[in-house]
Amino acid sequence: MKNFIELGVKPGMILEVHASLSSFGYVIGGAQTVVDALIDVVGYSGTILMPMHCSNNTEPTFWVNPPVEMGLAETIRENTPAFHKKESESVCMGDIAENLRRRDGAVISNHPNSAYVAWGKYAKLLCNRHSLHFSLSEESPTARLYELKGYVLLLGVGFDNCTALHLAEYRSDCRPILLQGAAVEIEGRRVWKKYLDIDVNSDEFVLVELELKEKGAIRDMKIGNSDVKLFRADVAIDEMVRCFEARSKYEIYR
Structure with missing residues (x-):
């Protein structure tokens, strides 16, 4: 808890958190200890937001790591x-996000593969309106985080894990649009629902870290073995837009 305070986390803060529990080394109490510490610092007047993405509930022809076997997509x-x-498996989000998901008062947005879980004062505001189409755009918890001038806290992970970006x-209109799909429940019936989204790619998010460091917009420190970073979400998103617009390789899609 004192480490988060030293980093700059404060009561009432709205935090999008991305975390690797293993990055800390041994933690007594594991994920529960980390989530307890975050809750103790921000308090109920603040809000903790974490991605709970279910990437196995997506259009299988887009899978690359590993790719789907030929002929299995329709199956x-x-x-x-x-x-x-409450039941769908999040993929590669980690024990800390799963612990937050189980907390009393946790709110989960209603997107079949890009859901968020939030706890605290603005949990409902962040999660209650999450558009199926263009899942991380203007009708998403990501956009609400931007409007509320929330922060991003990276615990042992890099900028390529930052969903807000x-x-x-x-x-910046820098990605092609594609037809996605997911299994959803409509009026008590399971259906495969198609929807529009873009071909998101986080590989270039490392560029914004360099820009933010030059401007002194990142606070960082070590907690255990973990490299920890704190920065304003809106500042990072605006800077990332400028990076994309300055060096876009996707002019054909504009």
């Missing part, structure tokens, strides 16, 4: 369970 579409806020991809 996957027909048999993937419909998204459920995807908003810059939509705002």
Whole structure:
């Protein structure tokens, strides 16, 4: 708890958190200890937001790591369970996000593969309106975080894990549009629902870290073995938009 305070985390702060528990080394109490510390610092007057993405509930022909076996795509579409806020598996989000998900008062946004979980004063405001189409754009928890001038806290992960920065991809119009899909429940019936989104790619997010460091817009320190960073979400997103617009390789899509 004192480490987060030293970094600059304050009561009432709105935080999008991305975390690797293993990056700290041994933590007594594991993920529960980390989430307890975050809650103790920001308090209920603040809000903690974490991605709870279910990437196995997406259009299988886009899978690359690993790619889907030839001929299995339709079988996957027909048999993937419909998204459920409490039961669907999040993929590669980690134990800390899963711990927050189980907390009393946690609110989960209703997107089949790009959901967020939030706890605190603005949890409902952040999560209650999450558009199926263009999942991390203007009708998403990401955009609400921007409007509320929230912060991003990276615990042992890099900028390529920062979900908030995807908003810059939509705002800079630098990615091609594609037809996505996911299993959802509509009127008690499981269906495969198609929707529009962009081909998001976080590889270039490292560029904004260099820009923010030059401007002194990142606070960082070590907690255990973990490299920890804190910065304003809106400042980083605006800077990322400028980076994309200055060096876009996707002019054909404009």
